[in-house]
Amino acid sequence: MKDFLQKVNSYIKEAFSAGKYLYNGFSVTFDHLRRRPVTVQYPYEKLIPSERYRGRIHYEFDKCIACEVCVRVCPINLPVVDWVMNKETKKKELRNYSIDFGVCIFCGNCVEFCPTNCLSMTEEYELASFDRHNLNFDNIALGRLPTNVTTDPSVKPLRELAYLPKGVMDPHEISPSDPRVGKLPEEVYDWMKPVSNETKDKAVKANN
Amino acid sequence: MENGLDLEYIFNEFLKGLGLSSEIAHIIWLPFPMLLVLVSAVVGVLVTVWLERKISAAAQQRIGPEYAGALGVLQPIADGLKLLVKEDIIPAKADSILFTAGPILVLVPVILSWLIVPFGQDLLISNVGIGIFLWIALSSIQPIGLLMSGYASNNKYSLLGGLRAAAQSISYEIPLALSVLAIVLMTNSLSTIDIVNQQSGAGILSWNIWRQPIGFIIFWICALAECERLPFDLPEAEEELVAGYQTEYAGMKFALFYLGSYINLILSALLVSILYLGGWALPIPVEIIAKFLNIPLNAPLIQVFTASIGIIMTVLKAYILVFIAILLRWTTPRVRIDQLLDLGWKFLLPISLANLLLTAGLKLAFPQFFGG
Amino acid sequence: MSIAVTTQLICFSILSLVVIIGALGVVLLESIVYSAFLLCGVFLSVAGLYLLLNASFVAAAQVLVYVGAVNVLIIFAIMLVNKKEDLKPIENLNSRRIISTSICLTLLSLLIRVDLSTVWIIASPNSSIGEESTYRIGEHLFSDYLLPFEVASVLLLMAMIGAIVLARKDVMNQDISTGLPVDQELIEKTKEPFLINKN
Numbered sequence: 001m002k003d004f005l006q007k008v009n010s011y012i013k014e015a016f017s018a019g020k021y022l023y024n025g026f027s028v029t030f031d032h033l034r035r036r037p038v039t040v041q042y043p044y045e046k047l048i049p050s051e052r053y054r055g056r057i058h059y060e061f062d063k064c065i066a067c068e069v070c071v072r073v074c075p076i077n078l079p080v081v082d083w084v085m086n087k088e089t090k091k092k093e094l095r096n097y098s099i100d101f102g103v104c105i106f107c108g109n110c111v112e113f114c115p116t117n118c119l120s121m122t123e124e125y126e127l128a129s130f131d132r133h134n135l136n137f138d139n140i141a142l143g144r145l146p147t148n149v150t151t152d153p154s155v156k157p158l159r160e161l162a163y164l165p166k167g168v169m170d171p172h173e174i175s176p177s178d179p180r181v182g183k184l185p186e187e188v189y190d191w192m193k194p195v196s197n198e199t200k201d202k203a204v205k206a207n208n
Numbered sequence: 209m210e211n212g213l214d215l216e217y218i219f220n221e222f223l224k225g226l227g228l229s230s231e232i233a234h235i236i237w238l239p240f241p242m243l244l245v246l247v248s249a250v251v252g253v254l255v256t257v258w259l260e261r262k263i264s265a266a267a268q269q270r271i272g273p274e275y276a277g278a279l280g281v282l283q284p285i286a287d288g289l290k291l292l293v294k295e296d297i298i299p300a301k302a303d304s305i306l307f308t309a310g311p312i313l314v315l316v317p318v319i320l321s322w323l324i325v326p327f328g329q330d331l332l333i334s335n336v337g338i339g340i341f342l343w344i345a346l347s348s349i350q351p352i353g354l355l356m357s358g359y360a361s362n363n364k365y366s367l368l369g370g371l372r373a374a375a376q377s378i379s380y381e382i383p384l385a386l387s388v389l390a391i392v393l394m395t396n397s398l399s400t401i402d403i404v405n406q407q408s409g410a411g412i413l414s415w416n417i418w419r420q421p422i423g424f425i426i427f428w429i430c431a432l433a434e435c436e437r438l439p440f441d442l443p444e445a446e447e448e449l450v451a452g453y454q455t456e457y458a459g460m461k462f463a464l465f466y467l468g469s470y471i472n473l474i475l476s477a478l479l480v481s482i483l484y485l486g487g488w489a490l491p492i493p494v495e496i497i498a499k500f501l502n503i504p505l506n507a508p509l510i511q512v513f514t515a516s517i518g519i520i521m522t523v524l525k526a527y528i529l530v531f532i533a534i535l536l537r538w539t540t541p542r543v544r545i546d547q548l549l550d551l552g553w554k555f556l557l558p559i560s561l562a563n564l565l566l567t568a569g570l571k572l573a574f575p576q577f578f579g580g
Numbered sequence: 581m582s583i584a585v586t587t588q589l590i591c592f593s594i595l596s597l598v599v600i601i602g603a604l605g606v607v608l609l610e611s612i613v614y615s616a617f618l619l620c621g622v623f624l625s626v627a628g629l630y631l632l633l634n635a636s637f638v639a640a641a642q643v644l645v646y647v648g649a650v651n652v653l654i655i656f657a658i659m660l661v662n663k664k665e666d667l668k669p670i671e672n673l674n675s676r677r678i679i680s681t682s683i684c685l686t687l688l689s690l691l692i693r694v695d696l697s698t699v700w701i702i703a704s705p706n707s708s709i710g711e712e713s714t715y716r717i718g719e720h721l722f723s724d725y726l727l728p729f730e731v732a733s734v735l736l737l738m739a740m741i742g743a744i745v746l747a748r749k750d751v752m753n754q755d756i757s758t759g760l761p762v763d764q765e766l767i768e769k770t771k772e773p774f775l776i777n778k779n
Contacts (some may be wrong), residue, residue, distance in 0.1 A: 015555075025539040029267055033535075037269045231583045306617065337711030338636045344642035348648020352620050359613060364707050371659060374652055381648070398714065 025205050045156045046149045047171075048163070053076035054106045056124040057099055059142035063118035066092040070110035070119060078103055079110060097140060101127055102135035122146045241333045245322045253470040257284040259527070260534050267538045291466070294459035302456060303360040309459070310357025310428055311464035317346040318355075320472045325478050326400050328488050328518035339399040339498075340392065344385050345480065347434060347472075351377040354443070354453050361456035369452025372545060375444035380440075381548060383556035384430035387423040390560075390567040391416060391483050394578050404487030412491040417484045419578060422563045423483045426556055428529075431476035433552070435469060439531055439540040442548060473533060474526060481525035488518030592632055598625040616658055620651045637714045 040047055049055065066083040082096035109120045124146035129135055150157045158171040159180070166181040168174055183191065223233035258281055265272030320388055321343045326332035336342060351374035358370015391393070392398055393415070395406045407415050417424050433440040444452035454465050461506050481487060490497075494514050503510055507558030543551065572580040602622040606615045623646040630639035670676065721729050 011555075022540070026535065029535050029539045032265075032269060033266050035269050037265075037271050041271075078426050164457075235583065267751075306613075309617075336636055337714060340638050341637070341640050341644075345644040345648065348644050348652075349624075351652050352617070352647065352655065353654070355659065356617060359659060367659065371656065372654060378649065378652055 007193045018046055036170065040158055045158050048149050048157050049125070050160060053121070053123045054108050055122045056101060056127060056146065057111065057142065058120045058122045058145065059097060059139060060118040061094070061097065061143060064094055064097060065114045067115060069113050069115060073109040073113045075105065075107065075109070076103065088193050097139040097142065098136060100136040102132045160163045211474050215557045234444070245319060245333060249319055249322055249471050250467070252474045253467055254284040256470050256474055256530055257287065259530065262532065263534045264538060267535065288463065289461040291459055296461065299362060299456050301362045303362065306356045306360035308461070309463045310353050310360060313353030313356060314350055315464045315468040317349040318475060318553060320467050321346045321475055324400050325475065326482065326487060327399070327522050328515045331515060331519065332401070335399060335401055337399060340388055340403070341398050344381070344388065350382055358453040363456055365449045366453050366455045369443045369449045369455070373436065373453060376436070376440065376443060376548060379552040380430040380433040383426050383552065383560040384434065386560035386564050387426045388483065390420055390423045390564045393567050393571060394419065400482055404482055404489065408487045408489045408493065411489070412486070415484065415486040420484060420567070422559060426563065427483065428480060431480060432533060435473045435476055437473060438537040439543050440548060441494070441542060443543055445542060462580065473530060477526040477529035477533070480529050481522055485525045488522045490517065490521055538559040562567065588632060591628070595625045595632070612658055616651065616655045620647055620653065623647045623651060634712055637717060763779045
């Protein structure tokens with residue numbers, strides 16, 4: 001009899017603890033119901049990429065001297081530089097240049113080391129295609145400039161989280177004039193500038 | 209209560225006025241209740257699918273369907289149309305007869321069960337004497353359809369899903385029936401109308417949920433298990449069984465399963481609201497409100513008004529339960545098959561038996577509170 | 581003939597056709613799965629016949645018990661034991677066939693005899709009790725049919741215990757059929773918990 005009562009007791013205790021766990025779970029669910037979504041509805045709205053965004057690489061054919069530094073600094077020697085030696089002028093003559101963005105990891109080493117700055121990073125990230133060979137960009141494709149998110153009339157540009165005013169989580173709510181959180185680079189510069197002697201004197205005088 | 213409006217009578221009189229015999233008028237009348245059941249069930253499913261998607265989105269901080277109609281209300285219709293025009297595939301090595309019959313056998317009993325759902329005093333398709341027992345009997349046909357489709361698909365996941373669904377259905381049917389039996393014991397009738405009338409009187413205080421709190425919880429758990437909703441959606445557990453017995457189905461046959469599961473969910477919610485939450489009754493009885501406002505109860509306009517309020521109350525209670533079911537889906541993890549059977553046979557069955565015994569005892573001890 | 585009578589006649593003929601053809605199919609079909617599903621159809625049609633006789637409670641009970649429980653278990657068993665086996669030729673097949681046919685025919689003639697000798701017509705067609713039958717069945721079950729009712733439950737209990745014993749042979753020391761000692765390793769042991777309990 002005692003055994004049985006003990007069993008019933010543990011039974012009831014288990015049922016109550018199950019109820020408690022269910023309550024805990026529901027409190028989490030209801031808490032999430034309260035929060036609002038911060039969804040960016042992609043094809044119609046796009047986030048503005050940050051200043052140093054490493055997107056698809058842009059290339060200027062006319063600046064290139066075919067030095068092949070980009071190939072050497074590339075982790076997998078990806079850029080293909082197709083040149084021939086012109087015997088008469090004893091100069092390299094560039095014929096083709098291509099980068100396969102299906103393989104590229106967008107590390108930016110080539111941009112960093114290019115001696116003539118003919119390579120640069122763009123903010124283009126929409127590199128989806130039906131055939132991977134379409135991602136092998138030649139010098140003409142590499143020379144195209146991407147459309148800017150902020151100037152595209154069909155897209156509503158939204159700021160990224162780090163560029164929102166303090167305390168704001170939803171990029172939909174703010175106006176373009178609202179400042180971002182923290183100091184802008186020029187403000188940091190102003191703050192770092194050494195205060196000149198004249199202004200220091202003025203301040204001392206004002207205090208006296 | 210007095211009979212306010214008899215639509216069938218008015219319709220028949222109208223047809224007789226056109227010069228038809230009463231029998232032909234009756235035959236013309238016959239499809240209307242059937243159509244009403246189908247339409248209300250399907251509209252209920254559309255609303256539930258939309259709610260499911262929107263509430264799930266809200267629980268996960270997403271937006272959910274948005275572009276089909278305002279707030280995406282047309283999304284379920286778009287889904288249905290897509291399923292309707294999809295190719296109807298029968299796998300090459302499947303048993304085509306059983307493969308086709310399976311979804312039908314799953315859907316038909318669920319729709320038939322709508323016969324006994326009352327939305328008001330005289331607002332139900334047929335007030336059969338066996339009432340709620342009809343639903344229990346019909347819902348026991350469903351596992352046959354599930355086994356049939358699981359077997360006919362000629363796919364191990366389908367077969368396992370079908371077996372699991374049948375095992376789950378038959379083991380949760382027993383506590384479900386026992387908790388219904390406790391209610392029937394208090395009402396002295398199987399008819400759903402009588403069950404609701406027995407709960408009217410003192411408004412929210414006389415609802416069965418206060419007299420049968422254990423039965424209410426058992427019924428709701430079993431109803432969720434019968435509907436294969438999370439936490440009991442083992443038969444279609446994606447991670448283990450692809451989609452269970454639905455794996456090989458596409459197009460309209462899949463849509464039948466989909467419809468069936470959602471109609472079943474709404475039906476269960478409606479039955480919980482009828483058995484435990486006072487059905488069409490308001491939290492405060494209509495009689496008291498009418499007396500307070502000094503309105504005679506049998507005025508035709510008031511009757512129409514109370515009838516529409518009754519429909520709204522029933523549907524509202526049901527949809528609150530659907531809301532809870534949807535939230536449960538995003539709150540609880542799925543149980544294992546052994547835990548599921550343990551819960552059914554070792555926990556719910558003894559407790560529902562004890563509940564039945566307790567109800568019988570209380571009925572003998574306090575006949576005025578627990579039905580004479 | 582009124583429409584109600586015609587409808588009833590049509591329903592009756594369809595249901596009886598389904599019962600007869602279905603039952604023949606259950607016996608004659610090669611595939612056991614088809615037989616099981618056809619059996620479900622037969623049970624459902626019998627429930628339909630009960631409905632035509634205004635016995636809605638019996639019809640629902642028929643659906644619940646025979647379709648929902650018995651037939652599901654039959655199908656379940658078939659699907660769990662779906663081993664392909666080559667059938668051995670049976671000896672004396674023809675004489676067996678003759679014997680079984682004669683037994684069946686005798687039973688059939690007995691049924692026909694009962695059918696013809698019973699007076700089926702009820703005194704007045706209005707005496708059918710309809711919905712009240714639920715109460716009547718309850719009263720009978722707990723008064724004059726109490727003993728058969730209880731005996732049936734004892735029978736079911738015996739069947740259940742038998743099934744458990746057969747399914748869990750390993751609980752016993754020796755095999756029931758062979759009498760050999762059973763491998764004790766198979767006996768269910770209390771499991772060691774994976775995590776040590778806090779208390």
